[in-house]
Amino acid sequence: MRPLQISADTALKLSKALGIPLEHLMHTPQHILLQKLSQLAQEETAAQAEAQSQETQATERKDEQAAISESSEDSKS
Known part of the structure; x- marks a missing residue:
């Protein structure tokens, strides 16, 4: 397997984002890496949705x- x-920049960013050593990342099968990236994207989407919900x-x-x-001020008048 190659x-x-x-x-190199992409590899470093992925290694940090996924929390796996760079050496392991470079030898991770592509289908597993794509699965991990998909999970990471889902987690980020869920976190953004939660933050937006709290903000709303x-x-x-x-x-x-x-x-x-305003209604209490109107009733006092």
Whole structure:
């Protein structure tokens, strides 16, 4: 089996992202490497979706608090 045909920069980035030594990465079969990359992409997508969800919830809470504040000010007048 021949080593992967990727640049040194790409190999270093993949090694860090996947948490495997560079020597192992270069001799990892292509189908396994693609599977690991797919899993990494899914995890990143899930993390981004979670962060976006939390951001949306925070914005909604802020809007609700502003509406409550406005309604209480209107009732005092």
